[in-house]
Amino acid sequence: MKIRPYLYKKVEEDNWDKILQNPSEITTLSFQTGTVKINLKGTLNPDHPLAEGIEDKELEVPILAYCVRHHTEGDILIDTGLDASYINDQHGGLIGSAVDEFGLEENENIAYHIKKHNIKLKKVFISHLHSDHAVGVRELPKNIPYIIAKGEYNEYQPLIHGDFLEGLEELYEIDFTNAQNIPPMGPSVDLLGDGSLWAIRTPGHTPNHISFLINSLNGPILLTMDAAFIFENLRRGIAPRDYTWDVLKAQETLERIIDFLNKYPQVRVGAGHEALK
Secondary structure (H helix, E strand, O other): OEEEEOOOOOOOOOOHHHHHOOOEOEEEEEEEEEEEEEEHHHHEOOOOOOOOOOOOOEEEEEEEEEEEEEOOOEEEEEOOOOOHHHOOOOOOOOOOOOOOOOEOOOOOOHHHHHHHOOOOEEEEEOOOOOHHHHHHHHHOOOOOOEEEEOOOHHHOOHHHHOOOOOOOOEEEEEOOOOOEEEOOOEEEEEOOOOOOEEEEEOOOOOOOOEEEEEEEOOEEEEEEEOOOOOHHHHHHOOOOOOOOOOHHHHHHHHHHHHHHHHHOOOOEEEEOOEOOO
């Protein structure tokens, strides 16, 4: 696998007010690509001081992917969801010591959505390399850029979760080291150079997890990805504990997101496993 830098120009703007006042011609489609079962007591950290009364119950939540359609850059995927391998196999044909189980119905896999919506895919941004966010790579074209945060590939564990990047010859990495710090969210990168699509460093779920902000004429959208699994994380102010690399870091990140959403109530939000509100 060749690792290449994703080239971007550091912005001078360090204020979301001005950024959100200059939206771009970009639209968003969301797709459900299967489901995953999670437990509420763990999706919300039960050790948090505000966690009293959290039920020990199983939730079945959607696995999501998004397509943004840009007026000059074309169709761009954010996360991939599942491929068709999961229709008849909860493990998607993957082999590892702890391969995840997911549910997928007919006509839910990412390639189906791509064909249905006549998407001409130009590039793919991936929030982090957990299988429910990236395994769909297997049925997507390989002659386009796939982009993650720098360091995320170092955490990729094919012996545990299966090798779902097999066949991908190169990855591009976003290096946040010199990215503009835009409070309260932190290091943020203008991905397309016109303020329309932003990658925001949101560590905790994984060391190099990223969330995305779409600055659309129809209103801004924040995709938290797995910085908040469900809206209850945001409502209660409690980050996840399960499936989380660093719970304290995840809590710090969640609080920055909540601060941002409180300051900018016009921003619609999509959680990692709940559809846009």
